[in-house]
Amino acid sequence: MKRVSFARFGGPDVLRLEDAEEPHAGPGRIRVAVRAAGVNPVDWRIREGQFRGIRPLELPAGLGQDAAGVVDEVGEGVEGVAIGDHVFGEGENTYAEFAVLSAWARMPEGLTFEEAAGYPSVMETALRVIREVGVRAGQTLLVSGASGGVGSAVVQIARERGITVIGTAGAASQDHVRGMGALATTYGEGWVERVRRLGRVDAALDLAGSGVLRELIGLTGNPRKVVSIADPEAAELGVPFSGVAGSMPEALAEAVDLISRGRLRIPVEKSYPLAEAAAAHIDSRAGHTRGRRVLIVRKPAARRPEPARNRPRAGSP
Template identity: 60%
Template sequence: MKAVQLAEHGGPEVLRVVEVEEPHAGPGEIRIAVRAAGVNALDWKLRQGFMPGGDLPAGTGFDAAGVVDEVGEGVTGVAVGDAVFGAGRATYAEHAVLTAWAPKPDALSFEEAAGYPTPVETGRRILNEVGVQPGQTLLVSGAAGGVGTAVVQLAKARGITVIGTAGEGNQEHVRSLGATPTTYGDGFTDRVRELAPGGVDAALDIAGSGVVPQLIELTGDPAKVLSIADFTAPQHGAKVSSTSVDRPAALAEAAELVEKGSLRIPVARAFPLAEAGEAQAASQRGHVTGRFVVTVP
């Protein structure tokens, strides 16, 4: 089968479409014929060697949507031919093994569904970890990207008031999600205080743009600030979250919210498999509204 692999760490050019043996579903796993794979920051960080990623050559990608074509031992509730979305390994390929999945909502195309797994799991996890409650006010720094788009809508579904920061060109997108938008830069804390005269109860740093001290200033409590992108946050007393938890529950919640019309993560651009390197480069450049995905013919 065709799959994207890297034989060495480096820039987008190290990614190649090659012929490899098909993977097979082990116990508790399923295999899908991939229709689309989600592009995450973790993909290009592993490609560049910023994080431990195992032996090379290796496949790339964690999120995907497609049609089940193999069911592993002990798996129930899913059958060959079912359309699903979920997370697994080496998903930039014609076939991939998933370790967590949920039925693909009919309202989503395969391309859209492929962009959901990591953002919704991350969004759900960090909302739970920061402890923000219904009726409280949450500040999301970096509200326009995939994770930001997901966390804003998940928070709104829980009855949380959201203020979201984004670039000038993404203000309307943040507003369309149900959040009150504002911009980064000089005067950021003053703008937030004007928008939240009752104070900010918790803050999430999605973008990693060095704003953790300002978020602590706005919440008045480092324990109410959490980052997924700034690993210096603990130096200020804030938290960092990077470990996935309970993916199946997150996927099931996402599917339910999609069916209710309360969650939608747009596809910013779909790239063919042969342009996986450009897809990761676009992800690395940031300032995107929604998600990049790689499609498999």
């Protein structure tokens, strides 16, 4: 199969499309023929080596954790999913033609593979930071970086829960933020006063890491009412940094519910062929995204079935 990998830490030029052995579904796992893979900031942070001190990685290594595809292997002990099902979820090395998933859900009706690949990680992150910041119905949440994938999920989930949202984003993303039900304003000089004119801020989220933590603390009056997922200086200012993942199965279940009821939509800003993963990383790192970026994986050529002893059946004990 084809997969994207890197043999040394560095810039996007270290990424290579290579031939690799196919992974197989172990106990409690499924394998999918990947149709699309989500591109997340954590992917290029790993590629750059930002986590090698806390998360050792053996090179060469693959990339990617979000995928949507067609189930083609079901591991021992897995129930409720069958070969041929269309699913989306989280796994390892999803920038590839085949990937093993550790958490998954059936794709909601009407969702394309391209769209579905953009949901798993952003949903888990959005639900986690809303919970950690402690904002409640009737209060106002300021979201710095409201137009990206996580921001888009946060805005819509918060609005569904009766929370007023003020979202900051670039000038070109104002309509996108307003369209999700938030009060919108731009970054740049004077943004704090523009936010104050929109209303009192009870809690704030830093999703972009653009050096605004001190201002967010000033707006909320309490560093513990600010949560960051992107600024390494957060702890120095007394701001909680959210980095420990919550329950992906719960996040996927909520995504399915909200999407099915028409209460959540995260658009795909741009899709790229698998061979252009480097371009996707460059664009992701630059920010200013409205929605998600995904890699499109070409449908693999038909293969001869493996012997039954090597290919677990759906529902096998």
